[in-house]
Amino acid sequence: MFPTNAWYVACTPDEIDGKPLGRMICGERIVFYRGEGGRVAAVEDFCPHRGAPLSLGYVENGQLVCGYHGLVMGCDGQTVSMPGQRVRGFPCNRSFPVVERYGFIWVWPGDPAQANPSTIHHLEWAESSEWAYGGGLYHINCDYRLMIDNLMDLTHETYVHASSIGQKEIDEAAPRTTVEDDCVVTARHMENIMAPPFWRMALRGNNLADDVPVDRWQICRFTPPSHVLIEVGVAHAGKGGYHADPQYKASSIVVDFITPETETSIWYFWGMARNFKPDDTALTDSIREGQGKIFAEDLDMLERQQQNLLAYPERNLLKLNIDAGGVQSRRIIDRLIAAECAPAAEPVTLIGGGAA
Structure with missing residues (x-):
């Protein structure tokens, strides 16, 4: 549901x-x-x-x-x-x-x-000339919650996206998950590592050296009903990481709008907004192409996962510490669904007439 x-x-x-x-x-x-x-x-x-x-x-x-x-x-x-x-x-x-x-x-x-x-989430990057955006659309045969799980736990990058954004240091950096009202945030920071291929390309695109150690961050934010925005980036090591001056880093917001089609299929609107070299359309196209290939790798995994879950509905799945972001997001979704399904309160008739 x-x-x-x-x-x-x-x-x-x-x-x-x-x-x-x-x-x-x-x-x-x-x-x-x-x-x-x-x-x-x-x-x-x-x-x-x-x-x-x-x-x-x-x-x-x-x-x-x-x-x-x-x-x-x-x-x-x-x-x-x-x-x-x-x-x-x-x-x-x-x-x-x-x-x-x-x-x-x-x-x-x-x-x-x-x-x-x-109540539509404000998207500052969509209104500012200091940002550029490029994205696309995939139709995926999976439960929308599986995609939320995927995006709130980026440890899969080491394995599914080994040739682009994955690296072993992701496994070694423990994520931290917090919940505030209906927003779930899972953050991971990695220090003094070498950038993977996608981020080396982004560093070059921002006229930065790509062969030196960097600090890397991934901050995933879920907001209902099924939106995940992820702050990602790398900065030359020792320059402040996430808070580094723009001249030392390449950072972006990964945009993920997940729209259920049915119980087991979705429309996945993906993209990346960046605030460096926004007028460089060639760079926008290059990032879109690279990101499109990365998300295509998720597509096959999620569809096969859905097939397994349908084939073995009696199997219980494990919940590990890396799953905290997805688990908390599902709790918010379940609460919203329950509120929609709750019967309307019946009026109470008082003795002597009237209702309260």
Whole structure:
């Protein structure tokens, strides 16, 4: 299960340029498109006439036209017209709260009365010209919580990503996990080590020597429903590590927005934001390519892991000290789901009339 009263990344703006996009989010089939004035709209991907996917249609004058028999639907889910038909009695489709912000399109699949755009996490790097961002999208057949586990425990880098960002020192540096309200932070710091290949490339990209010892850090932050932002970087050893002056380090934020499709599949929006040489588009492309290959390595592992868990549902998994970040994140998710599933309080009738 997954929380539904939450904002999830549904797609990126380029995915709805010129045509509607059908995507399942938290078990809901939704079509996203640009309505009147270019504003993003999201309604059920279901034509009330014959059940065809509205995402196979097109947008005309800000309205969604079914590609099967020409039914026209408004952004509120109400049928506007249909050739040769009176549509007053047509059932209304469900519409979903949707917001375009920070270079992403966010959807609220739960109770629309609770949807408050101000609760979308502020992403400073998405609004500042001092930062550059490059990313992509993977569809992965796994439970969204497995991806959260993966990102909150980076010891797997030593093994899954041995040729890019992995190194034995990750295993040797114990992580520290803390919880504050609904935020889980797992931090690991490594001192006086040699940078792995990916970070040597990043050092060169920032005009820094890549063949000297560095201090390295990984600070993973989970916030519900399923977002993980990871501060990562290296600095020339002895210059202050995480707090080093920018002239001595290469640092970034790994962006991970995990959107459940079903119980066992996700849309994984990944990327990296950096605050050095933001105008260097070639560097952005190089980092995106390298990071894309790294995350592709996770994809196969997670899908095979999911297959194993489905094949052996009776097996209990171990919880070790390195799993603290994922365990704490799951506790927050479980609490949110329980709150959504809790029955509404019944009004209490008092003697003499009235209710409390």
